Amino acid sequence: MHHHHDDEFRLHTPEFNELHKKLDRRRFLTKTSLGLGAMAVGSLFGLDKLYGDATRKAPVAGGSSDLESEILAALPHIAPKAKRVVYLFMAGGPSQFETFDYKPKLVNLAGQNLPDSVRKGQRLTGMSANQSALPMVPSIYKFGQHGKSQTWVSELLPYTSKVVDDLCIVKSIYSEAINHDPAITFFQTGNQLPGRPSIGSWVSYGLGTDNNNLPTFIVLVSKNAPKDQPLYARLWGNGFLESRHQGVQFRSGKDPVLFLNNPEGYDGADRKEMLQYLAKLNQLQNDSYSDPEIENRIAQYEMAFRMQTSVPEVIDTSDEPDEVFDLYGEESRDAGTYAANCLLARKLLEKDVKFLQLYHQGWDQHGNLPKGIANQCKQTDQATAALIMDLKRRGLMDDTLVIWGGEFGRTVYSQGKLTADDYGRDHHPRCFTMWMAGAGVKAGISYGETDDFSYNIVKDPVHVHDFHATLMHLMGVDHERLTYKFQGRRFRLTDVQGNVVKDLLT
Template identity: 40%
Template structure:
């Protein structure tokens, strides 16, 4: 069992506890109940933790081995981008355009040209003129495969490792294993998370303590006031809130004198403290007033069609600078069953400049080598046409890419067949992807476990292989 594993769930209160709290007055009883609910006392699973472990579930923890990635930025392209039109060059597909394929399907050549980019000569679509300039930092994973070509199930599996059961997301696992570097910010943040095809489960904590789930940040041009829900207290100012928390802390200390140790209560107090501290730090982070004009222009902020995603990418960099462990940035609209030429071109034009800027910005700040950037969707698209101008779902082969964080740059790993229908070489499934991500973060995917329902669970279940071929020496 892992050193990072939480053990069996405790009973929150015995009958003797209840009588003792009642004897202290109904106020104490209500506070105890509130604490149990808010902290998820039955969920925290910390009561049997080792004495030498940090008391706070979010405190920084030692990795299993030296990490190459101190933080992860996941650029999630919801809807499944077409790999054969973006990062998987298939001249054979162009040569066989219009030919019959596996029954009545007709092969559809990519409407866009590909060109070799960077010192490694990576073939990248002309849809990404800016990102192509960052090719020497990119590792194209062209042998990816998923298990099911349905958006909701595949999205859930991409995030949690399972499409059948409710499981913690990979961001929650990373935070569970490593803790946070900044006590004033959440360790796992989802910027503009989508509500469909898995919803909150995509960034939830599953059976892990609730403190490991993502904090959603809604970014818009209206400003920073509504970026994090319920963070502003309209009734009380900072001083009054501080007095409230101090009162709760005093009650907590009195109880700890009697109990000696109560990790559940400490957990809920920490969550209140974090929310209080976030009020001071988050507004400044989501306000780009301190960014120079050149940086804003580099991300495409203030111009269309890049403004929205450019803001998200810049905010991801700012959170990464402040020590947030896992940041997910969402972009939807990639489900091109029809109108491929217009819709795919539009989607790529929205993200090309911002992502290129993110990589360049991380590089110039000396952060890219310690930041893993992951790009991709839940699966790919078919090499044959759906209708006359679209592509259907394809889970048998697609492309994702990584950059920074200890991954070799300027290389392509794995391959699909001649037309891009199925992964045939260097195949990586979702469990392999997760195992590799955790490895880069300094975590052994077989040792990072959590005791639940009578057995030890992990992100990769009983599968997963670290792809050491893409790791930088």
């Protein structure tokens, strides 16, 4: 194959010339958003030259209405406190009893049946519906008070205990979903049914990017976690939003992003030429069909090309000083572990990646809970606290929001066998604990209260939709105004609900 690596790129095939004749170039330029599609080749090698620092790309024609364009043009709706978010998702449902929701009165009630007056006929999962008794069980782990805030934290979280004065702990989160998949899907997309855009995709669509060499929304999944409950790529999917808003998973190993590396024996110049041909073909197709997804495809090929140089640099942590690895823990040297992902998250946040989601599976303790949750905490506690300390000392905490939590909590009663040092807990969506830290949230507070059985909320409930509304508010978005018209209806992350929890905000 004869290479043309001159700057002036021309196509000499009769087929291209024939197609080219059919093109009215001016019409094509005005039809594509910002004329970007037509300048795809130029944008591969100098995005900033194309349109200065204004990296927020207007929505492409097709999916968006005039109203939507106005809404997007007005963003951010309010002054944003958080420029970036890192969401530490503990998949499986961490028990609030063994972590943050201290229930000392349970000690005297151990083994007794959960009173009907507390349960109020609430739904049980299929796993404990057939139990004749629902014996209550206190945590076997001790709690202590920490920090100036004198916050109660379990002995399983010694490192987190050191940063409680930075945390905004919410003990009154609740959800409707009682099984894993609908519950995680609900937390990630605002709906229990699959098919809606994830939080990170909404953020990408509404706020665009501050770094053109990395995706706006990046996902990291711990390799060192029990895979008892599967995670689906649709949890970070774009739903009905354009495909360039989907989360991109970074993996450990020699291919951190699948299909990003060039094939064997294929160099950057080859790739550049191939992309230039491809861009021309895509533009011709776009002129014929005006499908906004063609624009997205062009944008994604361009991004992939830029990522070939940006990704290896950002995922290489070898130049970090030893004290950083010591801070995050020994496992942070092993790429793909939770600790290594927390350290990588800090590097990506420094590069202004807008939305980062870390998943750590294995919190689903129906049996053998004491041992299981101790392992989970051991894998995550040090690096979680390290991330907060590291962001703080680098001055990034002021405009970064850190979130920790799972899809639901656990029951006060034991599922299955109950012995002095072994018990299990079933799913409990009616109340559980999450925390936030950093940009715009009050530090060193506990918000919301549950009853003595952590079964019902007695003060300041916070629904999943309220959590989403608050998260969006911190990023400068009015959750009621960020909409997308699809199949004749306007959709938003919070559906038709959600209130910003003002008491959590500074």
